[in-house]
Amino acid sequence: MIARRTLLGAAGAATLALGMAAAGIGTASAAPREINFWYPLGGAIGDLIVKMTNDFNASQADYKVVPQFKGTYDETFNAAVAAYRAKKHPHLLVGIGAGSLNLMLSGAIYPVEDLMKDAGHSIDWSGFVQPVLNYYRTPEGKLLSLPFNSSTPILWYNKDALDKAGLKEPPKTWDQVGEYAAKLRQSGFECGYTSAWQVWVNIDNYSFLQDVPVATQANGMAGLDTEFLFNKTRVVQHIARIQEWGKDGRFLYTGRAWQGAHGAFSSGKCAMMTESSAGFAGIKQAAKFTFAASPLPYEKDVTPKNSLIGGGSIWAMAGHPKEDYAGVAAYLAFLTSTDRQVEWHKGTGYIPITKAAYEKAKAEGYYKENPHQEVAILQLSREGATENTKAVRLGNYVQYNAALEDELENIWSNKKTAQQGLDDAVRRGNEILARFAQQNRKR
Amino acid sequence: MIGKKVVFRSRGLPLLLLAPQLLVILVFFFWPAGQAVFQAFHLADPFGQHFEYVGLENFRMLFSSPEYYDSLWATAVFSTGVAAVSLGSGLLLATFVDHIRRGRAVYKSLIIWPYAVAPVLAGVLWLFLFHPIYGVVAFALARGGMAWNPLLDSNQAMALVVMAAAWKQVSYNFVFFLAGLQAIPRSVIEAAAIDGAGPMYRFRTIILPLLTPTTFFLLVINLVYAFFDTFGIIHAVTHGGPGGATNILVYKVFADGFIGQDLGSSAAQSIVLMVIVVSLTVLQFRFLERKVHYG
Numbered sequence: 001m002i003a004r005r006t007l008l009g010a011a012g013a014a015t016l017a018l019g020m021a022a023a024g025i026g027t028a029s030a031a032p033r034e035i036n037f038w039y040p041l042g043g044a045i046g047d048l049i050v051k052m053t054n055d056f057n058a059s060q061a062d063y064k065v066v067p068q069f070k071g072t073y074d075e076t077f078n079a080a081v082a083a084y085r086a087k088k089h090p091h092l093l094v095g096i097g098a099g100s101l102n103l104m105l106s107g108a109i110y111p112v113e114d115l116m117k118d119a120g121h122s123i124d125w126s127g128f129v130q131p132v133l134n135y136y137r138t139p140e141g142k143l144l145s146l147p148f149n150s151s152t153p154i155l156w157y158n159k160d161a162l163d164k165a166g167l168k169e170p171p172k173t174w175d176q177v178g179e180y181a182a183k184l185r186q187s188g189f190e191c192g193y194t195s196a197w198q199v200w201v202n203i204d205n206y207s208f209l210q211d212v213p214v215a216t217q218a219n220g221m222a223g224l225d226t227e228f229l230f231n232k233t234r235v236v237q238h239i240a241r242i243q244e245w246g247k248d249g250r251f252l253y254t255g256r257a258w259q260g261a262h263g264a265f266s267s268g269k270c271a272m273m274t275e276s277s278a279g280f281a282g283i284k285q286a287a288k289f290t291f292a293a294s295p296l297p298y299e300k301d302v303t304p305k306n307s308l309i310g311g312g313s314i315w316a317m318a319g320h321p322k323e324d325y326a327g328v329a330a331y332l333a334f335l336t337s338t339d340r341q342v343e344w345h346k347g348t349g350y351i352p353i354t355k356a357a358y359e360k361a362k363a364e365g366y367y368k369e370n371p372h373q374e375v376a377i378l379q380l381s382r383e384g385a386t387e388n389t390k391a392v393r394l395g396n397y398v399q400y401n402a403a404l405e406d407e408l409e410n411i412w413s414n415k416k417t418a419q420q421g422l423d424d425a426v427r428r429g430n431e432i433l434a435r436f437a438q439q440n441r442k443r
Numbered sequence: 444m445i446g447k448k449v450v451f452r453s454r455g456l457p458l459l460l461l462a463p464q465l466l467v468i469l470v471f472f473f474w475p476a477g478q479a480v481f482q483a484f485h486l487a488d489p490f491g492q493h494f495e496y497v498g499l500e501n502f503r504m505l506f507s508s509p510e511y512y513d514s515l516w517a518t519a520v521f522s523t524g525v526a527a528v529s530l531g532s533g534l535l536l537a538t539f540v541d542h543i544r545r546g547r548a549v550y551k552s553l554i555i556w557p558y559a560v561a562p563v564l565a566g567v568l569w570l571f572l573f574h575p576i577y578g579v580v581a582f583a584l585a586r587g588g589m590a591w592n593p594l595l596d597s598n599q600a601m602a603l604v605v606m607a608a609a610w611k612q613v614s615y616n617f618v619f620f621l622a623g624l625q626a627i628p629r630s631v632i633e634a635a636a637i638d639g640a641g642p643m644y645r646f647r648t649i650i651l652p653l654l655t656p657t658t659f660f661l662l663v664i665n666l667v668y669a670f671f672d673t674f675g676i677i678h679a680v681t682h683g684g685p686g687g688a689t690n691i692l693v694y695k696v697f698a699d700g701f702i703g704q705d706l707g708s709s710a711a712q713s714i715v716l717m718v719i720v721v722s723l724t725v726l727q728f729r730f731l732e733r734k735v736h737y738g
Contacts, residue, residue, distance in 0.1 A: 078702065081489045084490055102704075106489075106492065108492075253594055254576055260575075263574075263577045264576050267577075396704075396705070402682075402683075402698065402703070406683075406686050406687045410686035413595040413596065413685055431504065431508075439488050440488070440493070
């Protein structure tokens with residue numbers, strides 16, 4: 001009995017010691033507080049995150065930010081969810097922009113605007129690029145997460161290939177993309193056009209440029225009871241057109257996400273590719289030809305609206321000691337500083353999120369040398385945004401996106417017509433949206 | 444009275460001896476299974492903030508979705524394919540190795556290797572060989588004039604995941620078949636040979652019947668493998684595409700639950716899957732086992 005009591009006592013003491021260590025009581029102040037930062041960006045982009053974080057750690061002694069690559073967006077998010085349930089979640093998390101609503105309503109986050117204010121950082125949010133910021137604001141205007149890796153799709157093209165086919169200018173309209181693709185095929189290229197992120201490019205962004213809704217409730221910005229609408233808009237003809245191109249090789253389907261499209265473009269198989277502006281780092285590494293970029297094509301009878309933001313943002317997760325958040329705020333302030341934004345923009349192809357950073361890059365003459373790096377910025381900041389072109393804010397993104405990818409594949413393989421496929425996509429998507437609304441109706 | 448019957452005087456001792464095993468089963472099987480049953484009747488958000496009883500709603504949603512029936516069909520095709528290919532190749536390789544005199548250990552080791560590869564890695568490996576854009580074998584196929592595109596061709600996609608999943612299981616089947624073959628008395632085969640039975644005839648009338656216990660055991664194991672352990676391969680190779688053609692039940696459980704974070708639906712699906720596999724196994728034992736010779 002005595003032995004047992006001693007054991008219990010020892011265990012208790014150990015627990016207490018651990019608890020004190022965790023709370024920072026009784027430990028010397030020499031060790032910096034650790035801030036955990038999980039992100040889903042590998043390769044050259046991930047290297048830059050590590051580099052910038054090391055710079056931050058070297059610039060002060062109070063905090064040490066530990067960056068960790070956690071796989072794809074889905075894997076990173078799921079790791080954070082599991083960690084949150086086990087109370088071992090990171091302080092900072094990069095989440096995919098399209099999946100924002102799930103995080104917004106999760107109750108697991110610390111709104112960035114509050115965080116910066118509570119930590120005593122006065123940030124002039126008006127100096128940020130507003131369309132980007134608005135994407136992450138509540139309807140009341142509070143900023144919930146910090147835009148970090150923001151991009152938008154543009155048309156990347158193989159300039160050597162276009163020259164060879166006698167095409168001087170990049171295509172402006174979608175009909176021209178078809179004509180160009182046919183000419184490229186004649187000049188010996190296997191495929192004219194392919195796309196990365198097909199749902200984002202050919203459903204979401206197509207709707208934005210043509211000023212038609214993707215879903216009800218202003219694409220979900222006005223309420224939770226949403227339904228998809230893209231089976232009743234011009235999207236149907238657009239998808240039907242690409243389906244036609246697929247039958248004779250003008251279009252080649254290269255799979256979901258971006259890997260296949262990049263492979264086909266960078267190897268010279270496909271001469272045109274719609275892909276994120278942040279595809280830049282990868283294309284630059286792999287392509288052995290002159291490449292360039294132009295704005296996303298549109299229909300000849302419209303004046304195109306702004307495109308939709310993609311990529312992700314940094315979320316601060318709730319539930320850490322107050323002292324940690326001071327470090328979190330310092331790190332975020334560091335990342336948004338003009339010099340860091342310029343470095344980030346140049347290294348990745350993500351757009352700068354502050355106006356000052358954009359002006360600085362411009363003043364340096366960066367866009368004269370790299371005109372494709374400005375295409376995305378200009379395309380995002382077109383005047384005259386409408387309800388249809390602010391954002392897409394829908395729940396259960398991962399699930400509905402998978403359903404939409406499924407149905408697009410059924411169209412490309414000619415199992416379904418464009419209308420049938422999109423009808424099925426909307427039916428399946430709506431069930432997923434309804435489930436999310438049911439889950440969150442009390443908020 | 445055949446054999447000896449051990450009698451415990453008290454009830455306590457046998458229970459005590461069984462306790463460790465029972466505890467393991469309780470903690471690692473019944474507890475999670477119970478949680479799955481509980482979740483199947485609820486709608487919950489991933490962060491654990493919201494929890495709501497929804498009755499049979501999760502099941503109703505499944506059975507009213509045409510995609511779920513497609514998934515059932517894909518599962519039937521997939522698991523039959525995997526079992527057939529991996530049992531067939533396992534038996535073929537085992538028969539060859541059984542006849543080899545030199546270097547048998549080398550062949551054995553090499554054939555057993557793939558079993559050590561994790562399903563996801565196996566998937567990635569096959570993807571790098573057969574992806575139509577950057578796959579080495581795909582490139583050769585295209586050169587040879589074959590229209591190879593598992594990104595859009597459902598049958599090719601299915602063939603690819605079946606091959607990848609079966610490849611990993613061949614090793615396992617090989618080991619058991621080889622052991623089974625070596626347990627067959629040489630004298631029986633030699634007697635048949637002296638009576639004039641050719642190799643194929645001997646194989647059909649002597650070896651196969653004597654292998655039925657092994658085959659039956661492997662059939663059950665392979666089906667369970669195809670039904671439960673293959674989501675990593677699907678995830679790496681096709682993500683269930685094109686258009687849901689390789690979206691087998693267990694991948695759907697994984698994708699909806701662990702990627703899409705819809706725990707309620709995922710739990711309901713796992714219960715349906717469990718019921719299917721248990722009934723299949725019972726059926727196998729009731730009808731197929733009668734044909735098994737235990738020697």
